[in-house]
Amino acid sequence: xxxxxxxxxxxxxxxxxxxxxxxxxxxxxxxxxxxxxxxxxxxxxxxxxxxxxxxxxxxxxxxxxxxxxxxxxxxxxxxxxxxxxxxxxxxxxxxxxxxxxxxxxxxxxxxxxxxxxxxxxxxxxxxx
Numbered sequence: 001x002x003x004x005x006x007x008x009x010x011x012x013x014x015x016x017x018x019x020x021x022x023x024x025x026x027x028x029x030x031x032x033x034x035x036x037x038x039x040x041x042x043x044x045x046x047x048x049x050x051x052x053x054x055x056x057x058x059x060x061x062x063x064x065x066x067x068x069x070x071x072x073x074x075x076x077x078x079x080x081x082x083x084x085x086x087x088x089x090x091x092x093x094x095x096x097x098x099x100x101x102x103x104x105x106x107x108x109x110x111x112x113x114x115x116x117x118x119x120x121x122x123x124x125x126x127x128x
Contacts (some may be wrong), residue, residue, distance in 0.1 A: 009040035020114040030104035041102065044095040047110035051087070058113055061119055 027043040035041055052069075059066050076084035108114030 020106075020108055020118045021119070023108060023114070026107070027102075027104050030102040034102045042095060043104070043106075045106045045108065045110055045114075046095055047112075048113050054111055057115055061115055 023045065024043065026039070031039070031041050054067055072084045072088045075087070106114075108117075
C-alpha cells in the first residue's frame with residue numbers, strides 16, 4: 001500500500017520552507033498515520049526564508065564567514081545551467097493541508113527559531 005508522500009522542498013530557492021529534522025519526521029509520522037494512501041502533502045513551517053538568509057543564519061550560528069554571491073550564469077558554467085537555475089528559482093508552498101488534515105504543526109515556528117536547538121542537539125549527538 002503506498003504511503004502518503006511529504007513534499008519538503010529543500011532545493012535552493014529564494015524562499016523555501018525550512019523544517020528541522022524533528023518537524024519533518026513528525027510530518028512523516030502524521031502522514032503515515034492519518035493521510036489516505038497516495039496522498040501528497042506539502043509540509044512547511046509557514047515562514048518562508050530566502051536561501052541567502054538561511055545560509056547567513058547557519059554560518060553565523062557556526063561562527064563561520066558568510067558566503068559571497070556568484071551570478072547564476074557564472075556558477076552555471078561550473079555546476080550546469082539547470083542546477084544554477086534551480087538555485088535561483090523561487091517558490092512557496094502551502095502547509096495548511098498538513099496542518100489541517102493531518103493535525104500536524106511544526107514544533108518551531110521558523111528556521112531561525114529551530115536552528116539553535118537543532119545545532120545544540122547535533123553537538124550533543126556528536127559529543128560536542
